[in-house]
Amino acid sequence: MEFKRHKLDNGLQIVAELNPSAKSAAVGLFIKTGARDEPDRYSGISHFLEHMIFKGTERLDAIAVNEAFDRTGAHFNAFTTEENTVYYAAVLPEYLEQVTALWIELMRPALRSGDLELERQVILQEIAMYKDQPDRQVLEQCRSLHYDGHPCGKIVIGTDKTVSSLTADQIRSYLQQRYVPNNMIVAFAGNLDWDRCCGLVEASCSQWQSADTDRQVGHFAGTMKSQWEDRDGLSCEHICLMHQAVSAQDQRRFMAALLASIVGDDTGSRYYWHLVDNATALSATMQYWPMDGTGALCSYLSCRKGMARKVLEVTEGIFEDLYTKGIGQQELERAKNKIISALVIRDEVPMGRLIDIAMNWLYLGQYRTIEQEVRDLRSVTVEDINRLIKELDLRRFTSYVLRPANGKGN
């Protein structure tokens, strides 16, 4: 594996990890903008813009864009999160430059009004689809409750109201402020010719003008509020818990990832033995969400009707036990083995590796090999985790419960 990097005068950064033995290659454009960067009245604008990127440029209409991608056989798509918008493609090596050129061209979209109205309908359908996914709903609601008033609590997709009112001018203005070269990176992984890929990006993007971008960054511990919502049409009870955690830039992120696995991996974790193994809950998992300047541990649990109080009681017992007694050496070793093995498996494929390379560059400005990641995970001790549990005070968390309205559940 060889790492390459280049920075254009306008601030655009290009990074690549070359793996000549890979059968495929992957490219991604990572723009540091997401829900947390949106003004309240424009909630959902990052995601709306992501959709509009696919609708083409002055030269290419939406159908032509889709056909151009499909001619290469690329597995391509995009996603918007609270803090990044990512356009990616996994492709056979001979099509990498073609797909890269296409993504770059699309970064300057036409934003035609007819396309905008059509895509607005698609996004309203997407919002409706998520309303029928209570597992997703409870996470969004809990996030808003946890980060009440903080930018990290904003909903990526927006609301029916904001999406219905966004205009082409507002989206264009947002694009001009956020899709600037100093706020994005182009990353490659897999089987690729660095000189040609880098040359292509430089030739296509060096005229882009940089601009000042900022983001409100700071740790936020969360509101630690608790809320229950009764909803018609539900069958089960859905629970989300959010704890504060360390940021993506914090060296203790390895400890937080291990802690989340110890508490809530889907096999062999504290949640598993206290909740799932004995059929108190159907599922119970915890994930570590590293973010820019802050972080969270997010748990999702689901159970049959009438069990949510019991499930919450058990989780409180788990957190109290961890706070007072800490973790054991064996469970830490198992968590390390699981996380390291998942990392190695994911990064064997260029598309998996692409995300890790780009995220490390975005958040840390560092290239990190898989070996470095493994070494940092291996070096975490029981004492490190126990200290982190105290610092985060696992006994305190925000909770949101979505349950069937009385008499309406199955």
Next chain:
Amino acid sequence: MHTAALRVPFSKVMPTHDQYIMPNGMVVLGQPMEAVQTAAFVFMLPAGSSRMPEGTCGAANVIADWLFRGAGDMDSRQLCDALDGLGLQRYTAVDHTHLTIGATMEASHLHQALGLYGEVISRPWLDPEQFELARQLAIDEVKALDDDPQEKVLLELKERFYPYPLGRHPVGRIDQLQSLQAQHVASLLGQHIRPSRAIFGVAGMYDFGQVCDQLEALFGQDSTAGPEPIRPGPVGPRYTHIPLESAQVHIGLMTPTVGPADPDYYHARVTVSILSGGMSSRLFVQVREKRGLCYAVNARYHCLKEAAGIICYAGTTPPHAQQTLQIIIDQFRGLSQGLTDSELDRAKAGLKSGLILSSESSTRRAAAICTDYHLLGRVRDLDQIKAAIDAVTIEGIQDFLARHPFDDFTVVTIGPNPVELPWDHGIQAA
């Protein structure tokens, strides 16, 4: 191909993969991969939902959980700790035909992992108390499906589309789960979790000779008669509506087509790719890009050994459900019209590239070789698949569609109101 340390005879020597049939009938397949440090294996055990007797819908799902609740000299916790200690990324799935269990890992752990799975398959504890917990979780899983209409509509659809019981619900039915007895399920497990009737696949970095030796030692003694053949009955109702106060109407639709062993198989695959391969495919363009009716709309090929179909999903808000269904049906029925070389080329490019991209994952490769063997009795070589895709022409597709038109549909909807079937005005929802 790996031949090092080969101590067992091959029944066949294949040019691109490893294959060994044990004397008791267990099929052992291998797919070596260059430049990977991982190995993945799967056991496809003939214990899928359609293989269970009438009145036990969901038993396969209970077995999938119960199997791991203690085996050999390890209780449930010791077993789980041992599996987690190796860092295994575990995989358990129940489909219509098989219970598939497997794991992906750093290659150095393969031998130990196989040893643990050997215990699970051959010496599960089957503790009755643990059975109750496994059954409760299976019941909860059925209830959870009510909160996931997108997934539920497709499972309900497959059950109605395939001649019963081929597509029987793999998650289960609550009343039947409630009446299951531990002793009965243990006997089902004894009949169906049989290594001698299993297909095993390994992919990535492994030594095939060592793997075969180990499997012989673990499972060589197992022998059992072949399964009772399933005698498929009639298909289910043509239209079912399941009422739910949901935001969207979830539409599932399926139409029959040729099976995986049929000479027209690649015609069917390329045709589905034209219908719903990439973002320039007909369904996506007509339903989403031109009309904004849906966020999610897609169709794909789905098959069992005995039957196959094109399965389609669309989710849309109630006022748009009727129009969405109509346009989807129109796209299915009008597929042979207006075919162009460029859309054929895009469909082929998508299929071929998907083959290569998925071949980079040891997990997907291990599953693919087992599925091939189950469906066809052989493992297909990637180059042969590519050549077969390339050989498809517009004339070939038109001829295929003339002989196998997409015009007979089974439909399931979940949502506030039923839809009216465009070809059958006046028929009420079942």
